[in-house]
Amino acid sequence: MSATVEFARMNGLGNKILVVDMRGRPDKVTPAAAVVLNADPQTEFDQIMAIHDPKAEGTDAFIDILNSDGSKAQACGNGTRCVVQALAAETGRKVFTFQTVAGILNAVEHEDGTISVDMGRPVFDWDRIPLAEEFHDTSRIELQIGPIDKPVLHSPSAMSMGNPHAIFWVDRDVMSYDLARFGPLLENHPMFPERANITLAQVTSPTSVTTRTWERGAGLTLACGSAACSAAVSAARTGRTGRKVTINVASAKPPAMLSIEWRERDDHVIMTGPAEWEWSGRVDPSTGLWSRDGTREAEAQ
Numbered sequence: 001m002s003a004t005v006e007f008a009r010m011n012g013l014g015n016k017i018l019v020v021d022m023r024g025r026p027d028k029v030t031p032a033a034a035v036v037l038n039a040d041p042q043t044e045f046d047q048i049m050a051i052h053d054p055k056a057e058g059t060d061a062f063i064d065i066l067n068s069d070g071s072k073a074q075a076c077g078n079g080t081r082c083v084v085q086a087l088a089a090e091t092g093r094k095v096f097t098f099q100t101v102a103g104i105l106n107a108v109e110h111e112d113g114t115i116s117v118d119m120g121r122p123v124f125d126w127d128r129i130p131l132a133e134e135f136h137d138t139s140r141i142e143l144q145i146g147p148i149d150k151p152v153l154h155s156p157s158a159m160s161m162g163n164p165h166a167i168f169w170v171d172r173d174v175m176s177y178d179l180a181r182f183g184p185l186l187e188n189h190p191m192f193p194e195r196a197n198i199t200l201a202q203v204t205s206p207t208s209v210t211t212r213t214w215e216r217g218a219g220l221t222l223a224c225g226s227a228a229c230s231a232a233v234s235a236a237r238t239g240r241t242g243r244k245v246t247i248n249v250a251s252a253k254p255p256a257m258l259s260i261e262w263r264e265r266d267d268h269v270i271m272t273g274p275a276e277w278e279w280s281g282r283v284d285p286s287t288g289l290w291s292r293d294g295t296r297e298a299e300a301q
């Protein structure tokens with residue numbers, strides 16, 4: 001078995017994704033390899049999407065997701081769109097079914113190149129998000145940061161989109177908050193026993209929300225798909241919007257949007273947006289040593 005496998009550097013609205021082809025192999029991308037890859041400015045990433053052989057009948061692949069700190073994630077919306085684009089380019093197919101630790105994901109690439117992923121059903125039960133304290137209503141939980149009598153952020157909506165999210169509703173521009181400072185405190189708050197992805201969300205109309213996210217295990221990111229889904233669901237759940245919204249991702253470069261529909265008929269969340277291939281190379285999934293196709297770096301390593 002070769003020591004190296006193919007990988008592609010891709011992005012979903014600027015969310016930095018490495019798609020690693022682990023098909024035909026029993027091993028996994030190690031947390032140590034993830035940390036090595038993230039330490040190199042050329043391969044730094046938010047998530048690794050490792051494509052493995054299917055484990056369940058009727059699925060095309062099992063996807064293992066790693067954050068840049070080497071921890072595991074159960075869901076990654078932007079990364080899933082990248083996997084779809086990579087496999088569609090390889091096979092010419094348009095429709096895929098994936099398995100992750102959180103369940104089954106159906107996805108389709110449209111004629112215009114955008115990709116829709118059925119992210120499944122949101123989970124609101126406090127012990128399945130999970131939260132450390134029992135809340136009957138998780139659409140507004142008791143949690144705040146800043147001075148006790150004048151909190152900067154408070155009363156988030158909590159939910160799981162396969163992974164844990166807290167959505168803080170704000171009135172001002174999401175970029176005006178010091179999320180680099182508050183993000184780590186909230187991600188690791190004792191309220192979240194498995195940590196959480198932290199999103200600032202400003203509702204701008206009954207059909208649009210602007211978001212900015214501090215990701216669990218990856219920090220400040222340019223975009224987060226599962227957070228966009230969580231903001232859309234939480235906005236509808238709390239009566240701030242309808243069930244079909246545009247999520248404007250404030251930090252995406254260039255500023256970009258995702259369409260999210262929380263479908264009434266089956267409770268599923270459908271995320272639609274783009275994915276972009278940047279370059280490809282080979283990587284050792286055990287050590288993280290890599291080379292880029294057709295460049296001097298490839299010859300050097």
Ligand SMILES: N[C@@H](CCC[C@H](N)C(=O)O)C(=O)O
Pocket residue numbers: 015046047067072073074075076077078079163164197215216217218223224225226227
């Ligand atoms: N960027 C992702 C979310 C990644 C997972 C997250 N950091 C976690 O640990 O849950 C997305 O687009 O959904």
